[in-house]
Amino acid sequence: MSVTIDITGLPHERIAFCPSPLAELGNALHALAEPGHHARLHAWTTTTAAALKPELADRLHEAEFMWRSTRSDFLLPARPRETLVEELDDLDRMDDEKFVGAALEISCSTLNTDGIPSPLVDERSRRRALDLAAARGPRQAAFVERMLAEPTATRAWIRRLLEDCDQAFFADTWRRVRVQLAADARHKTELLRRRGLAEALTAASPALALEEDERGSRIVVDKLVHGRTEAHGGAVTLVPTAFGWPHLFALSAPGWQPVIQYPADAGEIGGAEPVETVKLRLEAIAHPMRMRLCRSLARGPFSTSELADAYGITAPEVSRHLSVLKKAGLLTTQRRGRYVLHQLNPSVVTRLGSDFLESVLR
Structure with missing residues (x-):
């Protein structure tokens, strides 16, 4: 499974690496709502949450469906600006139908799937939005009802909430991370210009790849979801984040310019095993004999014969099991005289839990 962005015919000048204060604020709010996803940010989330005024904390809890389980599309701007105010001004220029449809990303099932229209104009979408909100809790349900009844006033409420977060904690945070993110974006832009898109994507994240064949060119994002969109005649924006790891977002909703948000320090983190590799390894160890x-x-x-004697099965059976484990990269082998000795690869097995967690959170 993966998210695929068709970029056939798109000039590289239309592919931009650029940091976004609004996207990073969305990541910061998610980290506050789900600190368990972000152990590396423990000190920041603990200190920031403790310093929040109760009134602001209550408002964040009321609106957290926009950044907790999933990320509302409007929090990933296709044209990042220098300041949060400029990006919020861009949101103010978005029409109500598009904004509300983007905001109500309140479960792992997106309201934009298959081009379903905004709940402001479509009764099916409205019922679905209310049902999903009710599953999140009475406070969220009441907020979604208010958004659908008074979209303009509720949008203003959301802007004030984001501005208050900026004043309370994010402005200082952004000053500390923006230099890192700008440097990362410049580095990837230079790689794109000098060495091509494939190398720039790989440098951004091992989960990003460029596929090219007779059918065209595609950016492929290795995730445990399936999505497909096009950037013909448009653009693609890649947004670095300091607060986002282990998440890798790919905005592929109908009618939206594709946006990919990647951890700026992905190259230092290592790992980022392909989803299929993680799946192969989990399946390999699921068998009781293995x-x-x-x-x-x-x-x-x-050796194969030693394992056969120890477990009372035939050597060919052992060989088949070892072949599965070896294909999954879980074994190392060495030849000693006429014997081939097999051993579990401790570094790969040690990472399996973290690789699995990163795959499902990516």
Whole structure:
């Protein structure tokens, strides 16, 4: 599974790396709402949450569906600006139908799937939005009802909330991270200009790749979801984030310019195993006999015949199980005389839990 952005015929000048204060504020709010996703930010989330005034904390809780489980599309601007005020001004120029449809991303199921219209004009979308909000809780349900009944006033309320967050904690945070993000964007832009898009994408994240064949060119985002969009005649924006890891967002909703948000320090983090690799490894160790074999292989190197004798199965059966484990990258092998010895790869197995978590959060 992956998100695919068709960029056939799109000149590289229309692909931009650029930081966004609004996108980073969305990440900061998500980290406050889900600190368990962001262990590296523990000190920041703890200190910031403790300093929030109760009134602001209550308002954040009321609106948190816009950045907790998923990310509202309007929090990933396609044309980032220098300041948060400029990006909020751009939002003010968006019509109510598009804004409300983008804001109500309140579960893992997007309201924009298959081009479903805004809940302001479509009864099916309205019922779905209210049902999803009710599942989140009475406060969120009441807020969504207010948004659908009074979109203009509620939009103004959201802007004031974001401005108050900026004043309370984000302005200082943005001053500290914007230099890092601007430097990252310049580096990726230079890679794009000098070495091409494929290398710039890989430098941004190992989960990003360029595919080119007779059908055209595509940016592929390795995620546990499926999505497809086009950038023909438009543009693609890639937004670095200091607060976003381990998440990798790809905005591919109908009618929206594609936006990819990637962790600025992805190259330092390492890992970022492809989703299929993680799936292959989990499936490999799910078999009870392979689990038992791993118990021995974790303690030292063994030959096929030794494992067959130890577990009372035939050598060909052991070979088939070892082949699955080896294909998944879980084993190392070495030849000692006429014997081939197999052993569990401890570094790969140690990372399996974190690779799985990163894959499902990506």
